[in-house]
Amino acid sequence: MNIVVLVKQVPDTYSERKLADADHTLDRDSADAVLDEINERAVEEALQLQATHGGEVTVVCVGPDRATDAIRKALSMGADKAVHVSDAALHGSDAIATAKVLAKAVGTVEGVDLVLAGNEATDGRVGALPAMVAELLGLPALTHARKVEVDGSTVKVERETDEGVFFLEASLPAVISVNEKINEPRYPSFKGIMAAKKKPVSTLAIGDLGVDAGEVGLGGSWTQVTEAAPKPPRAAGQRVEDEGDGGVKVAEYLVGQKLI
Amino acid sequence: MVDFRISEEHEALRKTVEQFAREEVAPVIGDFYEREEFPYEIVAKMGQMGLFGLPYPEEHGGMGGDYFALCLALEELARVDSSVAVTLEAGVSLGSMPIYRFGTREQQERWLPQLCAGTALAGFGLTEPGGGSDAGATRTTARLDGDEWVINGSKCFITNSGTDITQAVTVTAVTGQTPEGRKEISSIIVPSGTPGFTVSRKYSKVGWNASDTHELSFSDCRVPAANLLGERGRGYAQFLRILDEGRIAIAALGVGLAQGCVDECLRYVQEREAFGHKIGTYQAIQFKIADMEARVHTARLAYYQAAALMLRGEPFKKESAIAKLVSSNAAMDNSREATQIFGGYGFMNEYPVGRFYRDAKILEIGEGTSEVQRMLIARHLGL
Numbered sequence: 001m002n003i004v005v006l007v008k009q010v011p012d013t014y015s016e017r018k019l020a021d022a023d024h025t026l027d028r029d030s031a032d033a034v035l036d037e038i039n040e041r042a043v044e045e046a047l048q049l050q051a052t053h054g055g056e057v058t059v060v061c062v063g064p065d066r067a068t069d070a071i072r073k074a075l076s077m078g079a080d081k082a083v084h085v086s087d088a089a090l091h092g093s094d095a096i097a098t099a100k101v102l103a104k105a106v107g108t109v110e111g112v113d114l115v116l117a118g119n120e121a122t123d124g125r126v127g128a129l130p131a132m133v134a135e136l137l138g139l140p141a142l143t144h145a146r147k148v149e150v151d152g153s154t155v156k157v158e159r160e161t162d163e164g165v166f167f168l169e170a171s172l173p174a175v176i177s178v179n180e181k182i183n184e185p186r187y188p189s190f191k192g193i194m195a196a197k198k199k200p201v202s203t204l205a206i207g208d209l210g211v212d213a214g215e216v217g218l219g220g221s222w223t224q225v226t227e228a229a230p231k232p233p234r235a236a237g238q239r240v241e242d243e244g245d246g247g248v249k250v251a252e253y254l255v256g257q258k259l260i
Numbered sequence: 261m262v263d264f265r266i267s268e269e270h271e272a273l274r275k276t277v278e279q280f281a282r283e284e285v286a287p288v289i290g291d292f293y294e295r296e297e298f299p300y301e302i303v304a305k306m307g308q309m310g311l312f313g314l315p316y317p318e319e320h321g322g323m324g325g326d327y328f329a330l331c332l333a334l335e336e337l338a339r340v341d342s343s344v345a346v347t348l349e350a351g352v353s354l355g356s357m358p359i360y361r362f363g364t365r366e367q368q369e370r371w372l373p374q375l376c377a378g379t380a381l382a383g384f385g386l387t388e389p390g391g392g393s394d395a396g397a398t399r400t401t402a403r404l405d406g407d408e409w410v411i412n413g414s415k416c417f418i419t420n421s422g423t424d425i426t427q428a429v430t431v432t433a434v435t436g437q438t439p440e441g442r443k444e445i446s447s448i449i450v451p452s453g454t455p456g457f458t459v460s461r462k463y464s465k466v467g468w469n470a471s472d473t474h475e476l477s478f479s480d481c482r483v484p485a486a487n488l489l490g491e492r493g494r495g496y497a498q499f500l501r502i503l504d505e506g507r508i509a510i511a512a513l514g515v516g517l518a519q520g521c522v523d524e525c526l527r528y529v530q531e532r533e534a535f536g537h538k539i540g541t542y543q544a545i546q547f548k549i550a551d552m553e554a555r556v557h558t559a560r561l562a563y564y565q566a567a568a569l570m571l572r573g574e575p576f577k578k579e580s581a582i583a584k585l586v587s588s589n590a591a592m593d594n595s596r597e598a599t600q601i602f603g604g605y606g607f608m609n610e611y612p613v614g615r616f617y618r619d620a621k622i623l624e625i626g627e628g629t630s631e632v633q634r635m636l637i638a639r640h641l642g643l
Contacts, residue, residue, distance in 0.1 A: 014282070072272065073272075076272065076276075186308070186309075187276050187279070187280050187305075187308075187309045188272075188276055188309075189309055189310035189323055190269070190273050190310055190314055190323040190324070190325045190329055191310060191318065191323045191324055191325075193269050193272045193273055193276070194269050194324060194325075196272075197268070197269065
């Protein structure tokens with residue numbers, strides 16, 4: 001079974017993340033860049049499926065040159081090869097523009113049975129990209145998976161959202177996005193790190209994919225960020241003095257906030 | 261020209277261990293330390309990442325890396341906690357390394373795969389109640405009786421010797437006299453559970469409280485003659501080699517601790533306010549932290565260079581002694597300053613700097629005291 005994993009390099013959530021003043025895009029120099037944590041889980045899931053069903057795991061990434069580090073991490077975990085789409089014209093692409101490029105990039109991989117992705121990146125937090133890619137590829141989309149099982153040509157997924165748990169089934173090929181409950185990703189070993197260096201990475205520009213520069217980037221995107229401001233610091237909490245009725249007051253407060 | 265850049269693969273490993281320490285060790289280790297409990301789950305995860313196999317070839321179950329890779333892993337672990345770092349340090353440089361360097365093919369095949377996987381640990385029994393650095397004063401004896409060694413004596417402060425996954429301890433013992441009338445010392449592998457081999461009480465220690473340290477005693481303990489490690493009478497030369505290398509590993513561990521102090525202080529002084537300002541804006545604090553950074557930087561260069569010499573196959577005795585001396589100094593000084601910067605909170609066990617302070621002292625003592633390092637350096641200067 002051949003699996004493609006969509007991965008993204010994001011600013012480390014442990015560092016301070018900023019947007020550039022000029023165009024409100026991510027200030028990539030202000031923070032350490034890492035493979036998004038949810039993508040580590042997607043890669044882990046692909047490797048576990050591969051261990052059972054065989055085939056190849058290909059990592060597909062759209063991002064600037066330095067996203068190579070995120071790709072290497074996925075390869076050092078055990079993925080077999082990678083496709084890296086890097087093009088200056090992509091700067092500022094929104095979710096739809098990025099999805100178009102990703103869909104084309106997935107098309108360069110032969111015999112894909114399954115496309116795995118994280119359900120939401122920790123930077124943009126749009127959370128719509130896996131469904132968009134599925135739409136563009138004409139494949140079923142099974143999102144927010146906490147469990148994935150492949151049986152022959154069908155895939156079963158436990159989809160968990162705030163509303164509850166849904167049990168889904170689709171025929172392969174399909175696109176699946178995973179949530180943070182899917183697994184605990186492995187840490188790459190030194191053997192894996194050294195092996196990753198020798199694994200093939202094909203670096204493509206958008207022209208290689210037949211994507212026109214006018215469809216992507218800040219100019220080609222359907223959405224624009226027009227303004228951005230940091231969250232205001234949290235206001236001071238409300239203090240409850242316990243004069244024998246502390247519990248009641250706390251409960252009243254929680255009811256007021258519609259928390260209980 | 262000198263170049264201290266490390267390779268991409270080593271850097272990737274460093275980052276991986278940094279992430280592991282931050283995510284898997286930091287949140288839980290304080291409780292293990294407080295309870296003086298060995299963190300089996302963390303050690304198992306370290307094993308799954310291949311840390312215990314770092315410097316060994318793949319044929320033995322290793323990762324195909326080198327000793328420098330091990331040092332980087334030790335530094336990153338010790339930035340967060342020294343107990344897990346020393347468990348790895350002793351597990352590799354004292355547990356499996358003697359078997360890898362001096363063992364027979366059979367001994368390597370029997371012990372290395374599980375030691376490299378971190379599913380088993382081994383210890384190295386050198387120090388005795390009567391002395392540590394004066395290893396020639398070894399009193400434990402091993403007498404050949406037919407095809408068995410009969411071992412009698414005791415060892416103390418032996419790391420990783422009493423965990424649930426400890427499978428063996430390599431002990432040094434007097435096996436006779438050399439033609440010059442000196443003690444003939446040999447190393448012998450004693451599997452855990454051998455009758456006559458008793459693992460005594462766990463020590464109550466000042467630091468490294470989540471690591472495993474025991475006193476061992478041997479009373480007519482019999483092991484097969486084939487458990488002799490390498491040649492008979494080579495025990496002294498063997499452990500000198502092991503200790504020379506081990507100093508670089510301990511230096512890396514000290515650098516990690518000293519760096520951890522800088523990390524913690526940088527965070528704290530940008531949050532903590534006194535007299536209306538963040539304390540990091542005061543020059544008295546800035547200068548302390550600048551000195552801490554300078555110490556950790558020089559100590560790191562010292563161990564990098566000693567490791568480079570060792571890997572090139574050049575003499576590294578003096579350099580490894582210097583690396584250990586300056587890094588244990590840096591660890592002591594930085595942890596003292598860090599605790600001071602944290603003030604009252606520094607004296608509380610819930611902050612890591614207090615733990616760093618307690619963990620630093622042993623670095624001036626273990627694997628050759630600072631005095632022994634100075635002795636070695638002086639000797640190399642012809643004194």
